[in-house]
Amino acid sequence: MSEVDESGQSAAGQGDRRVWFLPDEAATEAAGRALIALLPRGAVLFLHGDLGAGKTTLVRGLLRGLGYADSVKSPTYTIIETHDLGFGMLYHLDLYRISDPAEIDFLGIEELYGEGLLTCIEWPQRGAGHLPVPDAEVWLSVDGTGRRLELKVDARRALADPLRNAG
Template identity: 50%
Template sequence: MMICLSDEAAQVAFGDALGRALAGRGVVHLTGELGAGKTTLARGILRAYGHRGAVKSPTYTLVEPYRLAGLQINHFDLYRLGDPEELEFIGARDLFGSDSLNLIEWPSRGAGWLPMPDLVISLSVSGPGRQAHLKAETAYGEAVIERLSVPSVD
């Protein structure tokens, strides 16, 4: 599924719709070049659960946990990860429960250690906007895509 996002507001609105479709659980890999909008999309997803503050990428801490609407949401940024084993040292394995939502930027840096994603979202720059390509990797990911109520371009 391909979705065209005309500007930052559209990207945040899409993230909000995606957050509602995720229903507070799952593993989502966010891919794309620097500046493609992975953190902006994460901000939209967090808004679906009531977060109204700033969202910055946890580049140096690797993970920023949020407790919102009684749900555990973990925002990972693995850009500066030297070795996937570092995730073990920070206790990340405990964060990947079936009752949590995990948003992972730069998942390729955690290859071999991260759990399989339910959904992979690849973002690319398209003029002033972005294109989001969604790919389900599990039955849950397929259900999330089916629940999304946004216009798509296939």
Template identity: 50%
Template sequence: MHMFLADSEATEALGQALARTRPPFAVVHLQGDLGAGKSTLARALLRALGVSGAIRSPTYTLVERYPVEGGEAWHLDLYRIGDAGELEFLGLDEGAAVLWLVEWPERGGASLPPADLVVRLEVEGAGRSVRCEAGSRIGEQWLTRAAEEAQLQASVAQSG
């Protein structure tokens, strides 16, 4: 699935659509350069899942944990790690996470669970180009549900 996000509201709408169609357990790899919108998308998804209060960027803490239906959502930002072995000290093997949102996943290597969904964001003019790709059967089903919802939303907007 490839689309253009004209502004932060469009990025938030994508996060909301992903939240509404989220499977019970999923791993999302968020890829893109600095400023591409990874944290904005993660924040929108978490907010749509009912997280209230501050949603902090895990740039310095490496991981932020949030209660969501069914367990915890873990938002990781691995930009500052030097070696994937550093992840051992974060306690990520506890099993409480039902949703992993991982920024800079390439730095975590094999220490991370495989992605169900890979979201690649790129700055394009004043907006963002986003490409969502399934990494598993769960991811394929998730993308299908998200695309169907987007089509439904578009038809409702056109008829309104």
């Protein structure tokens, strides 16, 4: 994995944005393992990217970084996948099938925020206005044969270079 850009403050001035190139699936998973070590307990992480961009692979890396060895599947059809680590929960949500942001209120997921180790939310734009402010956001996109990962971290969390040594 190599850093390809460092752009400083985000447009809103609330966070630092960094960009990396991930040459393969293993590097995407390694990025997740590196990121989990720096996210605070109870963090909310938004995951942006098209279908097949690697969002669930990144979550698998987050889980592996916490010692989780079981299979990890996309919650596209279940909306929520819950992973019990024995010392806390990781919630993985996929809002792709949500057609109206108000549906979020009926799912009861607001009870999850801050309760687990981490809440990862794919397709957060589909829940606009019904989700908490994220502690960090990741954008994944296809870049040739690899992936481009852009990370924005809320400046109040003061994460220093979370992916520097990944991969």
